[in-house]
Amino acid sequence: MKVLLTGCDGYIGVRMGNVLLERGHDVTGLDSGFHRVGWLYESAERRPQVITRDTRAVTVDDLRGYDALVHLAEVSNDPVGELNQDVTYKINHEGSLRLAKLAKEAGIERFIHMSSCSVYGAAGEQPSREGDPTVPLTSYAKCKVLIEQEVSPLADDTFSPTFMRNATAYGASPRQRFDLVVNDLAAGAFLNKEIRMASDGTPWRPFVHILDISHAVACVLDAPRDVIHNEIFNVGSDRSNYQVRQIAEIIGDLVPGCNVVFGDSSADKRNYRADFTKIHEQLPGFECAWDVERGAKDLLDIFERIGFNEELYQFRGHTRIRQIKHLLDTAQIDDDFFWL
């Protein structure tokens, strides 16, 4: 298939590009390049040719000739979303809706959107299924719901959108993010032999490895159309739901002498579990190959090999909000996040 992968230069995209190329797809990437400065390690994985462009500047002619659009390019976390809610809506809601409409106009048959299990917000301990009510708590999560609601009616005989509600991602990527809990705790354990959490770690959250997310997208591209047409999938497995304190304990156990300390705050209102039955029953070939223990071991192994240190950990290129603030403070992007 001829695939356009937006967000190919991000944390997930840089590994998904390789997965899709290895599956034999003809992949082109598109990315504004906000986070290219962050590069933790080299590897032999392949990367597609990249068009440097903002999704909001893409035209219908740019989209002609592709069979599928895999759309990752959005403001990707809650703190950046809250930093500038207006631009979050402009990129993640208006921008993604416009892109879906253009994709349909250009004759692209499959549109795969990276949604998030964070749409379940504060649903509590009962695992949420795709048909359950959503409770999005942040602009980021609200935009994910809006895209599902507003792109879904575009579905017809020529256009099949699929919405992937990914659990919180983890795992090694050259374009590493340390603003994700598993990656952050693994870094802290490696560098300081300590995991110190302000929270009591009781909230539930589902987690999924970035290669399992990439595999899920590859399965959607391969699946018969009726299986994925206008469907929502929670992406993860029945091993994906953890209390945050379990994550800390798993990672702490992997680092000899690591001290794990919990606080007493329960400030984080995000508390949800997801049910992953549908993706396993309905999407041919999908299975998760990773769990948090394996993903954290892989990260620790890479940290060891590359001589990971505090400077790399603190580098703005590995934390989304720091890099965006830097680009704003140094007048490299404007208030709408367009390059100056």
Ligand SMILES: NC(=O)c1ccc[n+]([C@@H]2O[C@H](COP(=O)([O-])OP(=O)(O)OC[C@H]3O[C@@H](n4cnc5c(N)ncnc54)[C@H](O)[C@@H]3O)[C@@H](O)[C@H]2O)c1
């Ligand atoms: N990481 C997670 O835990 C997780 C969980 C669920 C869903 N997702 C979704 O998956 C996608 C990828 O996440 P990620 O962790 O790789 O994020 P990321 O920030 O590392 O990557 C996003 C990429 O999109 C690009 N981008 C952002 N706005 C753009 C625009 N207007 N035009 C062109 N490019 C733009 C950025 O430059 C970046 O390379 C996002 O949509 C995110 O919301 C991520």
